[in-house]
Amino acid sequence: MGELRRYFDDIELGEEYESPGRTVTEADIVIFAGLSGDYNVLHTDAEIMKQSIFGERIAHGLLGLAIQAGLFTRATQAYATLAFVGLRWKFKGPIKIGDTIRLRAKVIGKKEIPKPDRGLVTVQRSVLNQRGEVVQEGETDLMIERRPRP
Amino acid sequence: MTGSYFEDVPLEHVEETPGLTITSAHVAIYLGLTRELAADGGAVPDVLPLCFTTGLGWRVPKPPLVVLAFMGLDWQVLRSVRVGDTIMSRSRVVTKRPMRDAGVVVEEREVVDQRGEVVQRGRFTYLVAKRTKETKA
Numbered sequence: 402m403g404e405l406r407r408y409f410d411d412i413e414l415g416e417e418y419e420s421p422g423r424t425v426t427e428a429d430i431v432i433f434a435g436l437s438g439d440y441n442v443l444h445t446d447a448e449i450m451k452q453s454i455f456g457e458r459i460a461h462g463l464l465g466l467a468i469q470a471g472l473f474t475r476a477t478q479a480y481a482t483l484a485f486v487g488l489r490w491k492f493k494g495p496i497k498i499g500d501t502i503r504l505r506a507k508v509i510g511k512k513e514i515p516k517p518d519r520g521l522v523t524v525q526r527s528v529l530n531q532r533g534e535v536v537q538e539g540e541t542d543l544m545i546e547r548r549p550r551p
Numbered sequence: 552m553t554g555s556y557f558e559d560v561p562l563e564h565v566e567e568t569p570g571l572t573i574t575s576a577h578v579a580i581y582l583g584l585t586r587e588l589a590a591d592g593g594a595v596p597d598v599l600p601l602c603f604t605t606g607l608g609w610r611v612p613k614p615p616l617v618v619l620a621f622m623g624l625d626w627q628v629l630r631s632v633r634v635g636d637t638i639m640s641r642s643r644v645v646t647k648r649p650m651r652d653a654g655v656v657v658e659e660r661e662v663v664d665q666r667g668e669v670v671q672r673g674r675f676t677y678l679v680a681k682r683t684k685e686t687k688a
Binding site: 429432433436437438439440441443453454461462463464466467468470471472474475479484485486487488489490491492539 | 577580581584585586587588596597598599601602603605606607609610615618619620621622623624625626627628631673
């Protein structure tokens, strides 16, 4: 599968991708609460959340972030990623149980660095719900391998 | 509701969580949930330690922050984490900005491994409830 990965040299500035949708279920939220240990009432107490501005339990922000990372792998051919370097992220709106989210992504930066075998790629990402509202958005920096020179 | 409200949050107070050993079970559950792809058998997806930091805070014996909304984060991954590593999280509040019914709290957070090395770090921004008549201390 190694040959199918796209190197720094193959990725073009301005490339855009859109992922399939994924419906976020109550089970996703329960599993994420168990895995992360984050049992904040926002995600786990249906009664208190009825009184909140959201009206019901909402997904963990980081669950949305984690799901979009998975959606990215379904939106485009895999990058030859060496490392995930960092991100700048905003949570703009709630993801509720039953919402279907998808990822829209665009390559907005390509930077050569002193190391000759790799480069930095910045991807702008928006997570949209079924109404087309942006619920999360931000930028991620990825260190990508360069095509090996013969 | 019991919890730490905006008024209760101390500035610059360093809080350390207990540790968590990351197992292949954590990674398997995470990969099944997100459908991210693992690099190799012992690799821990980079977003997973970030996800653990929010839960590790819940193991500190104090009333949890009354978060109205998680607004955003800036995050850096400094080195990779492997299955078998034990991480803990260290945090402190660096900014408090009051608004009418709530306040913005900015927290600096680090994930530290068993060798004491910072593996990830960044800033979390939360909207936190203020005390009302019913929840006066």
